Each structure stands twice: as structure tokens, then as C-alpha cells.
Amino acid sequence: MLPLLALLELSHLQAMTLFAFFTSLVFAFLGKQGRREQARYFLWCFLLFMLVGIGLGWLMYPFPR
Amino acid sequence: MTERETTKTAVAESPRVRTRTETQAWGLGALGWAVPGLGHLLLKKYDRAGGFFVSIAAMASLGLAMGGKLYGPPFDHSQGSFVTLLHLLGFVGDLGAGALFFVARFLGMGQEYMNRALGDYGTVFFLCAGLLNLLTALDAYDIAVGKKE
Numbered sequence: 001m002l003p004l005l006a007l008l009e010l011s012h013l014q015a016m017t018l019f020a021f022f023t024s025l026v027f028a029f030l031g032k033q034g035r036r037e038q039a040r041y042f043l044w045c046f047l048l049f050m051l052v053g054i055g056l057g058w059l060m061y062p063f064p065r
Numbered sequence: 066m067t068e069r070e071t072t073k074t075a076v077a078e079s080p081r082v083r084t085r086t087e088t089q090a091w092g093l094g095a096l097g098w099a100v101p102g103l104g105h106l107l108l109k110k111y112d113r114a115g116g117f118f119v120s121i122a123a124m125a126s127l128g129l130a131m132g133g134k135l136y137g138p139p140f141d142h143s144q145g146s147f148v149t150l151l152h153l154l155g156f157v158g159d160l161g162a163g164a165l166f167f168v169a170r171f172l173g174m175g176q177e178y179m180n181r182a183l184g185d186y187g188t189v190f191f192l193c194a195g196l197l198n199l200l201t202a203l204d205a206y207d208i209a210v211g212k213k214e
Binding site: 019022026033 | 112113116117118120121123124127130131132182183186189190193197200201204213
């Protein structure tokens, strides 16, 4: 049976950004107490997810598919 | 007494933290597993409950919308026992999403392998939603027994 939801078309970067956003949000709520600490931790996790993702992408660029 | 033990004792004895029985705590953890954020909602941690529900439901929905596959029985043994084991682990991860997994399976979603990269990403999105939900359920348990505020 086909999925009931229409298939979503996202670029790899968009998919990675969404993944980083929601995962960082959960990590921030789990790992820190207080709004300020949570916001800082969220930003830190989000930036790291993005930087590491893009960095690994560049590292893999020379290798053939 | 170490600093960690002192902190634990202080949290447990704090009048603001109402500790529950082990059974109640397991129940809250189980409810948190069944519906993302429900355990925290019942513990009156409204911001966390909302954050968990929105994030986990969004990740699971995005995964399905990308054409992700849900692991689960019947398992295909034709590709060897290692692949079967990987599928079994995937099933455990997907099960972590609780009701979201059962509803998706009931509606027939994620039953077909989509031969495209985004479909694989969708599979990972749903799997991670399940694993994050397991973490939130454990967090609800920790709060209920007074290990955490």
C-alpha cells in the first residue's frame, strides 16, 4: 500500500537541517534545566550537527559514489 | 559522602520534589513511551511535554512523508541472519515511538521500500524519533522517582 501522506521532496541539506533542529530541541529539554540554559544548549547542538554534517559531506566529496 | 550523593539526597529530600512509588514511576514512563510527552504532561512539566510531543511527532511524520520504511514482522530471512538482526534492531528502535508506530503500521504506512535516498533518510527519521522517545520516557521515570527535577 502506498503511504497515505504525499511523498515529501526535500534536498539533503533541508532534511539534515530538520533532523538537527528537532533532535537538538529534544536534547536541550532532556539535558538542561531552565530556559536560558536550554536555549544555549539547543543552539550549540544544532550548530554542531550542521557543522559536522557539512564537514563530513566535504570529506566524502572526493570519493566516488 | 561524595558531591553527587549529596546532590541526589538533596533532590530526593527537597520538599518541592514529590517522589512517587516505583510502580507509579514505571507507569508514567510507560505512558511517556506510548504517547510522546504524556509522562511529562502528567508530571506537570508542560514545556518539556510540548517540546517532546512536537519534536518526536514531527520527526516521525517527516520520516513517513519522505517515504521511510518501518521495520517489523514479518522479517525477511533471505538476506542472511546479520541483515535479519539489523532489521530486528530497527524494529526495536521503531517500537520506541509507541502509539505513533502502531498507528502508522495500522494505516499501512512505511510498508514499501522506496528506492530513493530520501526514503532512507525517512527511515532514519522515524528510527531516531523512536529512540528519542525512549529517552524521554526514561526522563519521565527519573523525574517521577525524584532523581531529576
